[in-house]
Amino acid sequence: MQLKHARLLFYVAAVFNFAAVALLYPASGMATMLQLSPAPGAGVFDQVALLAIFAFGVGYWLVARNPDRNRDLVKISLGAKLGVVAIIVTHFLAGSANVNLVVLVSGDLLFSLAFAYFLKARAPQAVGAH
Numbered sequence: 001m002q003l004k005h006a007r008l009l010f011y012v013a014a015v016f017n018f019a020a021v022a023l024l025y026p027a028s029g030m031a032t033m034l035q036l037s038p039a040p041g042a043g044v045f046d047q048v049a050l051l052a053i054f055a056f057g058v059g060y061w062l063v064a065r066n067p068d069r070n071r072d073l074v075k076i077s078l079g080a081k082l083g084v085v086a087i088i089v090t091h092f093l094a095g096s097a098n099v100n101l102v103v104l105v106s107g108d109l110l111f112s113l114a115f116a117y118f119l120k121a122r123a124p125q126a127v128g129a130h
Contacts, residue, residue, distance in 0.1 A: 001121035003067065009118060010064035013077075013111050017057030020104075021050050037098040056080065068122060074115050081112040 001009075023030045024040045031039040040046040056077060063070040063077075088105045091097035 001118055003122075006067040006118055006122060007064045009114055010060045010067060010074075013114075014057045014060035014064065016107055016111065017053050017060060020107075021054045021057070023104075024050060024053070034100055034104075035098070036101050036104060038096065038101075067118065068124075071119065071122075071124075074119060078112050078115040078119070081108040081115070085109045085112070 022028055023034070024036075026040055026042055026046070040050065059073050059077065063073050067074070085105050085108050088097055088101055092099065092102050
């Protein structure tokens with residue numbers, strides 16, 4: 001993966017997370033409009049989750065600035081995105097989340113695949129770093 005493509009990937013991932021925060025922020029009403037269930041509320045854990053989504057977006061922005069130096073952040077992010085997908089799919093299968101929410105987190109699945117590709121394609125030996 002060329003460096004310019006890696007940078008673009010992580011800038012897009014950052015914007016995706018920032019947009020998710022805006023979409024899921026209860027006061028925006030967008031989650032309700034899109035019939036996401038369960039929709040985030042004003043509870044403390046909902047607010048912590050939104051902060052974490054935003055913080056990961058900041059992390060992706062930092063990775064975009066120097067992808068090769070920030071590979072460890074990509075590894076953490078890959079695991080977190082797969083974890084989010086697993087949680088939502090599990091809730092969907094249990095009947096406590098709807099398909100609209102599954103569609104939303106399909107973006108996380110796509111990004112996790114792209115992150116895995118980045119890690120493989122820009123392995124340290126491939127970019128001359130050790």
